Amino acid sequence: MARVAKQLSRREALALAATATGALVAGCADSAPAAGRKRIIVVGAGLAGLGAAATLRARGFDVTVVEARERIGGRVNSVERFGTTIDLGAAWIHDSRGNPLTAVAKSAGLETVATDYDRVELRSAGQKPVSEAITEQAMAARDRIIDSLYSQADKDPRSNLAPALAREVRKQGLTGTSAEALNWLLGVEFPLDRGGSPPQLSLGGFNEGEEYDGGPDLLIKGGASQLVNKIAEGTKVETGVEVTSIKTSRSKVEVRTRAGKTITADGCVVAVPLGVLKASTIRFDPPLPSATRRAIARVGVGLLDKVFLSYDSAWWPAAANQLGTIGQPLTNTISVFPLSKLTGTPLAVGFTGGPYAARLEKAGPAAMTAAVVERLKAGFGENAAPSSTLQTNWLSEPFTRGSYSYLTPQSGYSDREALGKLNGRLILAGEHTSIDRPATMDGAWLAGKTAAARLASKLR
Ligand SMILES: Cc1cc2nc3c(=O)[nH]c(=O)nc-3n(C[C@H](O)[C@H](O)[C@H](O)COP(=O)(O)OP(=O)(O)OC[C@H]3O[C@@H](n4cnc5c(N)ncnc54)[C@H](O)[C@@H]3O)c2cc1C
Secondary structure, three states, X not given: XXXXXXXXXXXXXXXXXXXXXXXXXXXXXXXXXXXXXXXXXXXOOOHHHHHHHHHHHHOOOEEEXXXXXXXXXXXXXXXXXXXXXXXXXXOEEOOOOOOHHHHHHHHOOOOEEEEOOOOEEEEEOOOEEOOHHHHHHHHHHHXXXXXXXXHHHHHXXXXXXXXXXXXXXXXXXXXXXXXXXXXXXXXXHXXXXXXXXXXXXXXXXXXXXXXXXXXXXXXXXXXXXXXXXXXXOOOOEEEOXXXXXXXXXXXXXXXXXXXXXXXXXXXXXXXXXXXXXXXOOOEEEOOOOHHHHHHHHHOEEEOEEEEEEEOOOOOOOOOOOEEEEEOOOHHHOOEEEEOHHHHOOOEEEEEEEHHXXXXXXXXXXXXXXXXXXXXXXXXXXXXXXXXXXXXXXXXXXOOOOOOEEEOOOOOOHHXXXXXXXXXXXXXXXXXXXXXXXXXXXXXXXXXXXXXXXXXXXXXX
């Protein structure tokens, strides 16, 4: 989803881009012999694990990546459906100018499509179009609110977002359809973009992350898994291997798998999602340090789910990038993105997020799809009834347990630091350990590289 964040300084962006290029070179080189080299186990073959593996290999370590699923990529998962490729998880390279994944896409020869989120087509229930003037008035109010929340966040990062947001909304003085349109636009920010609803988020959490040098968000023709495959080049991954416990001592690490195998190594990068850490399905012996455990409990895991809607022909206005039916509580916001410009097929994807999405996932296999279709039909009529559908269930996926992390009012930036801190021969990695780019693909990749560098300097 769209992310609005503050700018990363040019110096930081250049530094990140330089590391990114280094990883690609590392992805092709594995020349040193295994004998005599220190061995590292990386748990999880998402972008963080793969980033860590490439960095460690480039530094001469013997690296094995073990992955519970039968595929790599984790929350990046492109599949063939509806006669095209769809992304069940991450899809956009956000803030493309300076994002190191833009360089990966270029080097892999991938074609991208820029997204303008503000090409919005809104309807009231009863299929009444919301005028352009009202939509623009609501967008201007949204922008003022977001700017104001950003400036408050620096002063009071741990305060709850909900009351600050309510105050800012009141200040705009919008009523009737304008107020409902504003409510929908804010729903796209939270819960959809942030994965949590306003009372779950802190002001600092809303403000965290950096934006590189801006630039449009890019969708990738043929799917985001192509980025993962490029980054994974040359890395050995054992799939179908679920890790159940990790024992560390002064001299080694023992990783035990569900199949009862024990793998011994000199060090370990645990690149599993925060949701998996919260569920305690991996036992750490000795337990992780108390600051890390506190951070695991306090930092939130949000939810974004997708419902793909396939049609016999495209029925939406050609220019529209987002379709919405207004008049619902902010927490229940649904946004639908036509994907025809990307796929060349009559396909769209609906988004639900936060506790609303969690309730729909739990309500059974078809509840979310029904909610998205009914909402779309309420605004856009019978044309919006799809011929076939597919929904994601990221919360119910045992090796993910949510979509991405966010800062709650109980947590702060120091918790992200605690999550990414080296603990003897073991280090955690993932989007949740990223300070600059949490909840993103690039953030996960760079966090993996950072974790690898920390572990490598300890083991040298
Ligand atoms: C619906 C959705 C939409 C998103 N949209 C975007 C977007 O448009 N742009 C963007 O930049 N980001 C987006 N994101 C976020 C992005 O996907 C993540 O931030 C990033 O992919 C996380 O990478 P990771 O390596 O930290 O974790 P993951 O990709 O989750 O990798 C962790 C790996 O660990 C494995 N694992 C778990 N438990 C075990 C175990 N016990 N043993 C062995 N292996 C295990 C998992 O199977 C998984 O492969 C989206 C996420 C979702 C869910």
